[in-house]
Amino acid sequence: MAQKASSSPQGMTKEHNDGPWLPNGTPRSARSNRKDYSSDGVTDNDIFMLPASDFQLLGLLTAIAALVRLFRIYQPSSVVFDEVHFGGFASKYIKGRFFMDVHPPLAKLLLTLAGWLAGFDGEFDFKEIGKDYVEPGVPYVAMRLLPALMGVMTIPTIFLTLKATGCRTMTAAMGAGLIIFENGLLTQSRLILLDSPLIIFTAFTALAWTCFTNQHEQGPSKAFDASWWFWLIATGLGLGATVSVKWVGLFTIAWVGSLTVVQLWVLLGDNFTVTPRIWFKHFLARFFCLIVIPLTFYLGLFAIHFVCLVNPGEGDGFMSSEFQATLNSKAMQDVPADVVLGSRVSLRHHNTHGGYLHSHNHMYPTGSKQQQITLYPHKDENNMWLLENQTQPEGPDGPIPGLNAWDTGEPTFIKDGTVLRLYHFVTDRRLHSHDVRPPVSEADWQNEVSAYGYEGFEGDANDLFRVEIVKPLSDGVAAKDRVRTIETKFRLVHIMTGCALFSHKVKLPDWGFDQQEVTCAKQGTLPNSIWYIEQNEHPLLGVDAEKVNYKNPGFLGKFWELQKVMWMTNAGLVESHAWDSRPPSWPLLRRGINFWGKDRRHIYLIGNPIIWWSSSAAIAIYLAFKALSVLRWQRGFKDYDSVTFKRFDYEIGTTVLGWAFHYFPFYLMQRQLFLHHYFPALYFAIMALCQVYDFTTNRIVALRLRDRPVIGRTGIAAFLAVSIVVFTLYAPLSYGNRWTQSSCNRVKLLDTWDFDCSLFPTELSHYSLESPSAGSAAQTTAPVITGDNGRKGQDVNVTPHPVAEPSVSRVEKVEYRDQDGNILNEEQVKDLEGKVSFETRYETRTRVIDSEGNEIADGPVGAEGLAPPHPDVDRLPETAADVPEDDGRDKPATASPDVDIGKEKSVERGDESKPRPASEPQEATR
Numbered sequence: 051m052a053q054k055a056s057s058s059p060q061g062m063t064k065e066h067n068d069g070p071w072l073p074n075g076t077p078r079s080a081r082s083n084r085k086d087y088s089s090d091g092v093t094d095n096d097i098f099m100l101p102a103s104d105f106q107l108l109g110l111l112t113a114i115a116a117l118v119r120l121f122r123i124y125q126p127s128s129v130v131f132d133e134v135h136f137g138g139f140a141s142k143y144i145k146g147r148f149f150m151d152v153h154p155p156l157a158k159l160l161l162t163l164a165g166w167l168a169g170f171d172g173e174f175d176f177k178e179i180g181k182d183y184v185e186p187g188v189p190y191v192a193m194r195l196l197p198a199l200m201g202v203m204t205i206p207t208i209f210l211t212l213k214a215t216g217c218r219t220m221t222a223a224m225g226a227g228l229i230i231f232e233n234g235l236l237t238q239s240r241l242i243l244l245d246s247p248l249i250i251f252t253a254f255t256a257l258a259w260t261c262f263t264n265q266h267e268q269g270p271s272k273a274f275d276a277s278w279w280f281w282l283i284a285t286g287l288g289l290g291a292t293v294s295v296k297w298v299g300l301f302t303i304a305w306v307g308s309l310t311v312v313q314l315w316v317l318l319g320d321n322f323t324v325t326p327r328i329w330f331k332h333f334l335a336r337f338f339c340l341i342v343i344p345l346t347f348y349l350g351l352f353a354i355h356f357v358c359l360v361n362p363g364e365g366d367g368f369m370s371s372e373f374q375a376t377l378n379s380k381a382m383q384d385v386p387a388d389v390v391l392g393s394r395v396s397l398r399h400h401n402t403h404g405g406y407l408h409s410h411n412h413m414y415p416t417g418s419k420q421q422q423i424t425l426y427p428h429k430d431e432n433n434m435w436l437l438e439n440q441t442q443p444e445g446p447d448g449p450i451p452g453l454n455a456w457d458t459g460e461p462t463f464i465k466d467g468t469v470l471r472l473y474h475f476v477t478d479r480r481l482h483s484h485d486v487r488p489p490v491s492e493a494d495w496q497n498e499v500s501a502y503g504y505e506g507f508e509g510d511a512n513d514l515f516r517v518e519i520v521k522p523l524s525d526g527v528a529a530k531d532r533v534r535t536i537e538t539k540f541r542l543v544h545i546m547t548g549c550a551l552f553s554h555k556v557k558l559p560d561w562g563f564d565q566q567e568v569t570c571a572k573q574g575t576l577p578n579s580i581w582y583i584e585q586n587e588h589p590l591l592g593v594d595a596e597k598v599n600y601k602n603p604g605f606l607g608k609f610w611e612l613q614k615v616m617w618m619t620n621a622g623l624v625e626s627h628a629w630d631s632r633p634p635s636w637p638l639l640r641r642g643i644n645f646w647g648k649d650r651r652h653i654y655l656i657g658n659p660i661i662w663w664s665s666s667a668a669i670a671i672y673l674a675f676k677a678l679s680v681l682r683w684q685r686g687f688k689d690y691d692s693v694t695f696k697r698f699d700y701e702i703g704t705t706v707l708g709w710a711f712h713y714f715p716f717y718l719m720q721r722q723l724f725l726h727h728y729f730p731a732l733y734f735a736i737m738a739l740c741q742v743y744d745f746t747t748n749r750i751v752a753l754r755l756r757d758r759p760v761i762g763r764t765g766i767a768a769f770l771a772v773s774i775v776v777f778t779l780y781a782p783l784s785y786g787n788r789w790t791q792s793s794c795n796r797v798k799l800l801d802t803w804d805f806d807c808s809l810f811p812t813e814l815s816h817y818s819l820e821s822p823s824a825g826s827a828a829q830t831t832a833p834v835i836t837g838d839n840g841r842k843g844q845d846v847n848v849t850p851h852p853v854a855e856p857s858v859s860r861v862e863k864v865e866y867r868d869q870d871g872n873i874l875n876e877e878q879v880k881d882l883e884g885k886v887s888f889e890t891r892y893e894t895r896t897r898v899i900d901s902e903g904n905e906i907a908d909g910p911v912g913a914e915g916l917a918p919p920h921p922d923v924d925r926l927p928e929t930a931a932d933v934p935e936d937d938g939r940d941k942p943a944t945a946s947p948d949v950d951i952g953k954e955k956s957v958e959r960g961d962e963s964k965p966r967p968a969s970e971p972q973e974a975t976r
Contacts, residue, residue: 087320088269089700091693095264096277097210104219108206111226115205118230119198123240124191126786129181130653131645133242137176137193140165140242144172147363148377150612152620154348155355156294157247161193162358168192180648190242197246201239204246205229207253208737214260215701215737217744224766225740228665231770231777232736234657237645237784238726245726248295252730255288255302256708256737259309263704266313270323274335286339290347297620298712298730303344305711309704310336352609367403367427368615371536371584373608375600384597385586389437389464389533392456394475396433396585399425399553400523400539401577406433406584407481407551407568409474409501415561416489420500421479425553425566434585435481436473437464440514461590464533466519469545471509478505480513483544483551483570490567491556497549497570514545520580535586535598541579544570550579623721633716636728637666637735640802643725646786647809650817654783654805655725657732660776664769665735668742672706675699694749702741709734788817 129137135151136158142149143162151158168189183190205226212222229235239246262281265272272278289306293299317324317332324332362377374380389395397407405427413419426433442449443456453473456462464470472481479501486498503509518541521530529537542551552571557564571579603611629643642656679699682689689695712731716723747755747762755761779797782789783805794807811817 085320086269086323087316089267091697092264092267093216094268094272095214095216095261097214097261100213104213107219107223108209108226111209111223111230112202112206115202115226115230116199118236119201119239120195122785122787123194123198126646126648126651126653127182127184127190128646128648129176129179129183130241131179131243131643134176134179136161136244137174137190137242140170140193141172141175142363143358144170146359146361148359148361148366148369149363150365150368150615150619152616152623153244153296154294154351156291156351157244157296159351159354159358160196160247161242164196165189165193179646193242194240197239197241197243200246200250201235204235204239204250204253204733207250207257208733211253211257211260212737212740212744214257214264215705215741216697217740218748218762220763220766221740221744221748224743224770225736227770228661228736228739228773229733231773232658232661232732233777233780233784234642234655234662234725234732235729237653237655238729240784241645244295245729248292248298249729249733251288251292251295252299252302252712253733255285255292255306256734258284258288259306263309263313273328273332279335282335282339283343286341286343287347289340290344293344294348294351297616298727301711301715301730302708303340305708306340308707308711310340349609352612353605356605356608367405368619369403370603370611371398371403372600372603373611376602376608382585382599384599385535385584386588386591387534387537387596387598388461388591389535389538389583389586390456390461390588390590391437391439391443391464392454392461392588392590393437393464393583394434394585394587395437395535395583396429397435397472397581398584399578400580400582402553402555402566403427405566406430407435407472407581408433408565409477409479409481410563411477412561412563414489414498414500417486417498418484418500418502420482420498420502421477422558422562423481423499423501423568424558424562425568427566432474432476434475436475438471438473438480440469440471457589461588464517465531466517466540468517468533469514470517470542471513472515474501477501479503480509481515481551482512483547483549484512485547488567488569490558490562491554491569495571495573496552497544497547497572499551499568499570512544512546515542515551516545517541518543518550520576523580533583535583536600537582537598539580539582542581548572551581552579554578621721625722627722627724629724630722631725632723633713633728635802636713636725636731637662637669639663639725640800641725642803642805644805650809650811651786651788652783652805652809653786656780656783656803656805657725658773658776658780659799660769660773661736662732665732665739668739669706669709669735671742672702672738676703694745694751697749698745702738702745705734705738705741709738788814790814 139149139151139158140162143159144166170189170193174183174186174188208229209222209226212225213219217225235249239249258281262278262285265275265278265281285306289299289303291299292302314329314333314336317329360378362374362380366374366377366380375382399405399407402425405425406429408424408426408430409421410424410432412422414422436453438453439456439462442451443459444450449455474480480503481499482502483497483499487493488496488498502513517533519530519533520539520541523539524530525537526534528534532538533540544550547570549570549572551568553566553568556567558567629641631641635641639657639659639662642654645653645655647653676699679689679695690699709731712734713728716727743762743765746753747765748759749756779793781787782793789810791807791810791812794805794810798805798807
């Protein structure tokens with residue numbers, strides 16, 4: 051860490067190329083008669099004062115980066131990996147449809163802006179990997195240009211950052227070159243993804259903070275001047291932008307925050323130039339720039355986010371009713387506050403946000419085979435229920451018959467303990483439960499809930515439910531005593547069995563239209579058995595009746611609710627994925643990610659192994675140095691009396707601390723993690739590598755390399771040359787270019803690199819023989835003629851066609867298996883319909899065919915065509931009986947009203963559909 055210097059930097063001569071050294075070869079340490087908080091061995095590394103030659107070199111490096119990043123950026127011309135999500139979010143922004151994503155909105159808004167400026171109308175849905183961009187005219191190249199240009203800007207950023215730390219120009223150029231030719235960073239920056247914006251904003255923050263630190267370490271003479279303020283404010287803006295792309299920016303905030311604490315601690319120890327008033331001035335300046343500015347920036351981005359998304363969409367099912375009411379067409383008119391017998395109401399589930407208590411004229415395929423009760427996320431006439439007393443009201447001539455019996459006389463409030471029947475208007479059946487297991491959640495503690503009866507039927511005891519008001523959740527004194535619209539939260543307890551009306555995040559199969567299951571639970575968790583009334587009508591509650599409506603949460607209320615939902619959804623991404631990896635494997639580059647495959651070309655996210663392993667070695671070198679220096683310090687050695695030793699410890703230690711903050715927190719996460727989560731840490735590791743090299747060749751006098759600059763320059767040239775060669779070897783996986791099996795096998799250094807070389811042809815010439823479509827077989831047959839004897843033979847005058855390379859085909863096939871893995875035939879599946887739930891398991895198999903279309907046995911194992919389904923695009927269906935209960939707020943109920951209404955209307959009464967082994971998409975991403 052920074053040491054309090056005993057001298058002043060005044061009187062030094064600035065030198066931009068050779069670091070903190072005086073012409074006589076001694077370190078630029080300050081004179082010992084000055085006691086302030088300035089640091090030994092520090093020069094003014096003002097990046098705006100670099101010589102023209104540095105800027106010329108910087109321009110050349112940036113031009114090379116642009117060529118590398120933009121080369122064939124139109125390739126591939128179909129959706130790649132997480133473009134499914136982030137391109138889809140652009141469509142939703144343009145259409146104003148609310149969605150929920152676990153990442154803040156800055157990068158998504160920028161991608162949307164790029165698409166909108168290029169003429170994107172939002173009609174393309176990005177629904178699946180491999181979907182073609184060209185035919186529908188999607189301006190995908192313009193959208194990819196944004197992250198690509200941000201990737202290009204990373205090159206001058208790291209160059210200037212290394213110069214700001216005091217590195218030589220050649221060392222800074224080496225750092226820029228390593229970023230240019232790093233395959234993983236290249237791949238990620240050429241697609242419609244968030245990592246390139248994240249890295250450039252992280253890099254900008256590191257640049258601004260390094261420049262500010264350089265100003266700070268020069269002591270009181272630089273404090274609070276224009277340059278000092280400029281870089282401090284720039285750091286705050288960088289922090290705000292970084293955390294507004296991904297919450298990984300919180301690690302950047304932690305890095306800057308920890309170094310800020312060190313600075314304030316050093317300032318506190320300066321009794322000569324820092325008075326309490328000046329110390330608080332330093333503190334308030336940092337508080338405003340490093341906390342207030344980033345927070346304001348972050349809030350402002352969400353304000354824009356809410357302004358853009360004003361219409362209901364697939365993501366509003368994640369949010370509370372109060373939040374949804376702020377969206378267009380989701381708001382409702384004021385409704386009567388008091389609920390009385392005879393009220394026509396809609397009941398909404400409190401916890402899962404799954405929707406309204408719903409019934410439709412379709413029956414359960416098993417169990418009682420009575421009418422289905424579900425939870426439906428959209429307003430619909432099938433959500434309306436009449437609240438009846440357990441007996442008809444008495445009139446002058448006895449009980450008053452009919453559904454309108456409670457429309458006259460004095461209104462009767464529904465209080466805690468009232469016993470009710472719920473009559474479904476559309477189908478003339480009542481809410482009903484009995485000791486029968488539900489068709490999906492076949493647990494002993496759950497009973498089926500159905501709609502039972504017919505018009506004119508008086509019902510039976512299994513229709514009776516008791517109201518139990520949950521007072522801690524009810525809003526207001528009156529709402530705790532009697533049922534009031536929206537304000538009262540209550541349970542409906544079945545009189546005969548004691549179970550409570552219950553719903554959880556379990557979807558019914560096709561025969562239930564993928565709507566959410568409703569059961570009667572004897573041991574259900576309290577949140578999942580709580581309901582409230584949203585719509586309320588009654589003839590006795592006229593225009594003068596007290597009215598209520600959802601409280602408008604306001605911007606801060608919506609903002610805070612969305613943050614909580616993002617956090618819970620992010621934490622819930624714990625399912626395994628075909629290409630996930632864990633943090634211990636990242637520094638060693640043990641595994642990549644299969645992004646895309648088509649026409650025997652593939653994009654596989656893998657880094658440049660020379661750069662990854664070298665940067666990891668630099669981190670290990672510093673950690674070993676630090677451990678040894680601490681031991682020697684404890685033993686009384688005076689290593690820290692050396693200015694160079696102190697600068698090595700602090701400067702590289704600051705960078706390694708940035709690496710650690712962006713790497714080790716992932717060990718605490720149980721969610722899905724991927725190689726690209728290491729990219730911010732990789733940036734710091736490359737910086738540390740360059741700084742270690744610069745100290746070794748230029749600043750450590752004992753090594754005697756500073757006087758032989760040709761050695762250092764030769765080393766840089768050689769290392770960059772090797773990195774470029776390795777980059778070209780793996781470039782086909784980065785660009786999706788043509789490749790051969792032999793070339794692939796030569797560079798597959800680790801068995802854990804699971805890209806399949808057998809999916810490439812044996813010769814590049816074979817690409818010209820295959821049709822340009824995914825998984826198609828290249829069939830080439832010679833023309834035939836009929837001879838005089840009537841037999842077919844090959845025309846000898848026709849030039850024989852080359853034999854086609856065996857082709858790998860992607861075929862979708864559904865197999866049903868029992869618990870032991872045995873394949874079930876159609877009759878066995880039909881017998882099990884409605885009796886069991888089907889779980890979906892995705893397997894990718896490769897089928898090799900010859901030129902005649904015949905299958906070749908024992909073909910290569912691998913995934914040709916599309917990458918495996920993304921877990922957030924194709925998640926497993928949640929229909930298992932043993933699914934643990936949770937708070938239910940991390941998944942939306944369903945897609946859209948049009949989809950759900952279409953499902954119901956496409957099935958005639960009594961039709962039973964087969965269980966579909968697939969699942970609906972969800973909006974959360976990683």
